[in-house]
Amino acid sequence: MKTLEELKVVRESMEGEVALRTNGNASSKYERHVLVCGGTGCTSSGSPKIIEKLEAELAEKGLTDKIQIVKTGCFGLCERGPIMIVYPEGSFYSRVNIDEIHRIVDEHLIGGNPVKEFLYDETVEGDTIKSLDDTSFYKKQHRVALRNCGVIDPENINEYIGRDGYKALGKVLTSMTPEEVIQTILDSGLRGRGGGGFPTGMKWKLARNIVPNADMKYVCCNADEGDPGAFMDRSVLEGDPHVVLEAMTIAGYAIGAKQGYIYVRAEYPIAVERLNIAIKQARETGMLGQNIFGTDFSFDIDLRLGAGAFVCGEETALMTSIEGNRGEPRPRPPFPAEKGLFQKPTILNNVETYANIPQIILNGADWFASMGTEKSKGTKVFALGGKIKNTGLVEVPMGTTLREVIEEIGGGIPNGKKFKAAQTGGPSGGCIPAEHFDIPIDYDNLIGIGSMMGSGGLIVMDEDNCMVDIAKFFLEFTVDESCGKCTPCRIGTKRMYEILDKITKGQGTLEDIDKLEELCYHIKANSLCGLGQTAPNPVLSTLRYFRDEYIAHVVDKKCPAGVCKDLLSFEIVKDNCIGCGMCAKQCPASAISRTDYVAPGKKLAAMEIDKTKCVKCGACIASCKFKAIIKK
Amino acid sequence: MNSAKSTVPFKGTPEQEAKLIAVIEEKKGDKGALMPILQKAQEIYGYLPIEVQTIISDKTGIPLEKIYGVVTFYAQFSLYPKGEYTISVCLGTACYVKGSGDIYNKLQEKLGIAGGECTADGKFSLDACRCIGACGLAPVLTVNEDVYGRLTVDDVDKILAKYA
Numbered sequence: 001m002k003t004l005e006e007l008k009v010v011r012e013s014m015e016g017e018v019a020l021r022t023n024g025n026a027s028s029k030y031e032r033h034v035l036v037c038g039g040t041g042c043t044s045s046g047s048p049k050i051i052e053k054l055e056a057e058l059a060e061k062g063l064t065d066k067i068q069i070v071k072t073g074c075f076g077l078c079e080r081g082p083i084m085i086v087y088p089e090g091s092f093y094s095r096v097n098i099d100e101i102h103r104i105v106d107e108h109l110i111g112g113n114p115v116k117e118f119l120y121d122e123t124v125e126g127d128t129i130k131s132l133d134d135t136s137f138y139k140k141q142h143r144v145a146l147r148n149c150g151v152i153d154p155e156n157i158n159e160y161i162g163r164d165g166y167k168a169l170g171k172v173l174t175s176m177t178p179e180e181v182i183q184t185i186l187d188s189g190l191r192g193r194g195g196g197g198f199p200t201g202m203k204w205k206l207a208r209n210i211v212p213n214a215d216m217k218y219v220c221c222n223a224d225e226g227d228p229g230a231f232m233d234r235s236v237l238e239g240d241p242h243v244v245l246e247a248m249t250i251a252g253y254a255i256g257a258k259q260g261y262i263y264v265r266a267e268y269p270i271a272v273e274r275l276n277i278a279i280k281q282a283r284e285t286g287m288l289g290q291n292i293f294g295t296d297f298s299f300d301i302d303l304r305l306g307a308g309a310f311v312c313g314e315e316t317a318l319m320t321s322i323e324g325n326r327g328e329p330r331p332r333p334p335f336p337a338e339k340g341l342f343q344k345p346t347i348l349n350n351v352e353t354y355a356n357i358p359q360i361i362l363n364g365a366d367w368f369a370s371m372g373t374e375k376s377k378g379t380k381v382f383a384l385g386g387k388i389k390n391t392g393l394v395e396v397p398m399g400t401t402l403r404e405v406i407e408e409i410g411g412g413i414p415n416g417k418k419f420k421a422a423q424t425g426g427p428s429g430g431c432i433p434a435e436h437f438d439i440p441i442d443y444d445n446l447i448g449i450g451s452m453m454g455s456g457g458l459i460v461m462d463e464d465n466c467m468v469d470i471a472k473f474f475l476e477f478t479v480d481e482s483c484g485k486c487t488p489c490r491i492g493t494k495r496m497y498e499i500l501d502k503i504t505k506g507q508g509t510l511e512d513i514d515k516l517e518e519l520c521y522h523i524k525a526n527s528l529c530g531l532g533q534t535a536p537n538p539v540l541s542t543l544r545y546f547r548d549e550y551i552a553h554v555v556d557k558k559c560p561a562g563v564c565k566d567l568l569s570f571e572i573v574k575d576n577c578i579g580c581g582m583c584a585k586q587c588p589a590s591a592i593s594r595t596d597y598v599a600p601g602k603k604l605a606a607m608e609i610d611k612t613k614c615v616k617c618g619a620c621i622a623s624c625k626f627k628a629i630i631k632k
Numbered sequence: 633m634n635s636a637k638s639t640v641p642f643k644g645t646p647e648q649e650a651k652l653i654a655v656i657e658e659k660k661g662d663k664g665a666l667m668p669i670l671q672k673a674q675e676i677y678g679y680l681p682i683e684v685q686t687i688i689s690d691k692t693g694i695p696l697e698k699i700y701g702v703v704t705f706y707a708q709f710s711l712y713p714k715g716e717y718t719i720s721v722c723l724g725t726a727c728y729v730k731g732s733g734d735i736y737n738k739l740q741e742k743l744g745i746a747g748g749e750c751t752a753d754g755k756f757s758l759d760a761c762r763c764i765g766a767c768g769l770a771p772v773l774t775v776n777e778d779v780y781g782r783l784t785v786d787d788v789d790k791i792l793a794k795y796a
Contacts, residue, residue, distance in 0.1 A: 041768045044779035078768025228724030228763035266671065266708055267764055304664070305671055308707030310762070324666035325698075326705040342663060385726030385767040392768050423725065459725045473728055483705070 001286045002294045004170045007161065014162025021087045021151050030068040032109060033087045037150065039074035039238050040231070040270055041392075042081035046098070047071075050082055053098050057105045067109055073239015075150035077137055078392040080120060085132070085150075092132050094120040137390050137409055142371070144379045145193075145232070145355035146395045149239030154274050157281040160242040166287050168358035169246050172253055173293045181254040182208060185357070187365035189377030194222055194313070194350030195428065195454050195530070197376070197443040206337035207255040207347045217257035218341045219248050220348040222318060223264035223271070226310040227426030228477070230457035232381040233351035235393055237264065237271035240355065241278035245288065245301060247354035250361065252299040255347055260301040263318050267308065275303055310427075310481035314529045315348045317483065328485045329529035350455065352381055372398030376442030384410050386459035387417065399440040402432065406460060417462040421545070425454030427474045427481075428534030430541025431467060450541040452534070466563035467546040468553055472500040474538035482531065489532030492523040496539060504564040508554040517543060558632070565616050568631050570609050576628035579604025583620035583629060589613050592620060642683045649687065651676050656691045666694060666702060670709060679710045707762075715750045715757035717795050721773045724763025731785070732771035736760055738788045739773075756795070 001007055016027040021035065036042075036051050051071060058064050075083050080094035086104075091114040093104065100118050108114050116124050122135045132138050143149075152159035160166070172181055186201030207217065221244060225233040237244065248260045264272055279301055282288040290298045304322050311317045312327040319341045321327035340346025356378060360368045369377045376398040382405060385391050389411030396405060402422055406412065413419050421431040430451035432439075439445050443453050461470065475497040484490045499516045502508045520536035520543075527533045543550060552558050559567040572583070574597055584592040584607060591613035598605050609620070609629075621629045655672040659665040669688060674680050680703050689696040703709045721727075721736040740746055743756055750757035766772045769781025773791070780791055 040764075041766050044766050044769055044772070044781055078766075081768065226762065228728075229726045229767055231763070231767060267762070304667065306706075307667065307671065307709060308762070309705060321667065322664050324664035324702070326701050383767060385770060386729045391726070391770070426725070457725070459729060461729060465729055470729075473725070 018162040031066045035070045035085045037083045038071035041078035045081045047082035053101045070153045073149040074235040076393040092120045168361035178254045188360045188368040193352035216344045218346040219251045219257045219260040221262040222350040224306045224313045226313045227457045229385045229459045230383045230455045241274045247357035266305040311483045328483045373442045382456045382458045387462040388460040398442045403437045421461045423459040425452040429454045430537045433545040466561035467542040471539045471542045478535040486528040488523045488526040505566045506557045574606040575599045577606035582623045586619040586623040589615045720759045720761040723760045726767035727771040730770045
């Protein structure tokens with residue numbers, strides 16, 4: 001394709017197809033589209049087999065030219081996977097079982113009647129079937145970065161074009177100067193979605209101007225999503241890889257670069273495969289390569305695979321790694337805008353940031369700036385995980401409250417447990433207690449309450465999670481992932497971990513808590529890169545909001561949540577025990593024996609635990625149907 | 633992390649070496665080629681013993697100590713062979729708060745090895761891994777390419793039995 005006209009022809013030929021999946025009344029060659037999620041979550045829970053079975057059924061019944069099967073990216077509601085949606089009805093089949101396919105084909109695809117009992121229960125209300133957009137999980141969402149995920153086939157560039165794909169690139173190359181592009185991004189207020197929240201337009205402006213007449217510049221994409229619990233970047237790469245390519249090309253034009261690199265985790269095999277396919281298709285159609293849209297602008301993109309080092313999510317470490325070295329960070333300044341990859345001016349944005357760019361170009365800076373809060377514009381994708389009913393991906397306008405995200409969209413805490421804290425920002429972030437439930441989520445508010453946006457992982461914890469144990473868990477992660485280059489991080493985090501370990505074993509003192517806090521401030525102030533500077537955050541925020549739990553471990557030698565094994569003791573409440581002996585059978589340490597005491601109203605003598613033999617495995621509690629065993 | 637000692641002697645074949653040399657020739661000219669070469673080499677041999685690193689050093693002219701430095705920096709690269717079945721338990725936050733630590737301990741106990749080690753018969757090796765992004769299915773473990781989600785400690789025996 002060399003002209004906007006050619007792009008328009010492809011777009012118009014595809015529009016009817018993909019619009020069937022959004023407004024339901026477009027003109028498609030097919031009567032029905034069956035969308036099956038091919039993201040990592042649903043693939044793990046068996047969606048490839050569902051697709052195979054569907055294909056076989058449709059072939060057998062001669063329906064292949066009436067019904068189209070589309071393998072899409074993530075729909076977001078991973079908890080309900082594998083997911084399948086049938087259009088034009090928009091029927092949402094969840095936790096699809098392979099044995100259900102036959103009936104769905106017969107009754108719905110052929111008969112025209114959705115099989116209600118297999119639909120996501122929240123979409124069925126008596127005789128009526130609600131639209132997905134009316135369910136609590138989707139109602140408050142607003143999809144910008146994820147707009148194509150779960151709508152198009154990510155391995156087909158024409159479906160992307162049918163959803164206005166590469167239109168923004170065409171507009172930029174044929175009607176905007178690089179300065180106008182940068183100004184638009186600046187005006188939109190877009191800030192980096194990878195963690196720090198630096199204004200994206202500012203980054204681009206610096207890289208364009210700081211080194212006049214640079215012979216080479218680079219555009220990099222950080223797809224080394226390493227925060228445990230965050231998977232939005234993976235979902236964009238799997239569900240809409242072309243949006244990243246298009247945005248990087250726009251960035252290349254804006255700063256004056258010819259080459260881009262995507263640094264993606266090797267642990268994301270599906271994302272890597274789809275990116276490879278997308279790059280190949282973009283080159284074949286002329287969206288990457290020489291003289292794009294017949295202009296004198298040329299740009300190409302290569303993939304580089306990460307190799308499992310969390311620190312490579314830090315910008316300078318990522319560039320050092322692409323250069324083929326140990327991924328250790330470099331001191332800044334010089335900043336990457338001046339001396340980045342291969343010592344040339346470089347910009348680095350993460351996947352979600354890029355996913356916003358084409359929409360900003362097409363709809364304008366004002367449109368984007370109309371969403372969100374004063375200083376945080378647009379939307380943010382969160383990965384909900386942990387103790388929450390609807391685990392999955394959600395995209396909401398900045399400024400949505402934690403309560404809306406957790407209680408309304410996420411469906412609250414399962415099993416009637418009590419909410420204790422939400423953890424954002426991964427190992428760099430902190431725990432937010434219930435008292436801040438109504439704070440609007442944006443970059444600055446989160447920092448104000450001792451956490452940070454990070455890449456958007458949101459892990460919910462309930463009363464059964466021990467906050468000291470959680471802090472220790474994150475420190476273990478940081479100790480493991482510290483690259484070892486600077487002393488505060490390499491040695492300091494190790495010392496912090498040791499103190500936390502001591503506390504969880506009941507050997508800590510009040511002085512240890514003070515020492516721990518002091519260490520936190522030193523490490524924050526003196527570490528070389530973001531990893532070390534933010535590593536103490538999980539400890540500081542739990543100390544700030546859950547100091548009483550630390551005190552309980554140190555002074556009372558108790559773990560209030562019942563997690564830290566060394567501080568637990570198991571006891572049988574004799575008046576509740578009917579003496580059935582199930583617990584003694586399950587005990588691997590033969591620590592339970594019968595007493596002489598028969599509780600009032602019971603027939604057999606009660607059991608008791610010999611604490612010197614007990615290994616605190618919890619098998620007895622699991623076996624007792626009468627709630628006679630407690631751990632303290 | 634515990635690091636295991638490899639007692640398995642290097643058994644590279646001439647075919648593997650020819651493949652590796654072809655990869656090196658193809659990528660040698662690229663900027664920052666070392667990482668992609670190491671990744672391909674690990675695909676070919678399954679791990680990166682010193683013998684393989686030496687071939688890469690000879691053919692690219694990159695000093696062996698630099699290659700060793702890169703190999704030992706990244707968690708993906710292994711100096712030791714893996715078992716026929718590699719079990720990885722996700723210890724990412726979402727899985728951890730849902731009990732994957734207990735599952736990991738149970739596996740160590742059942743297999744009689746520590747994390748990072750391989751059973752004596754070469755059948756299973758066990759690793760803890762970082763978040764694999766399947767948080768919706770937490771807790772999760774993988775055996776080679778197979779993913780098992782929504783697990784409890786009681787599922788461990790059933791999973792191991794499948795590969796026995």
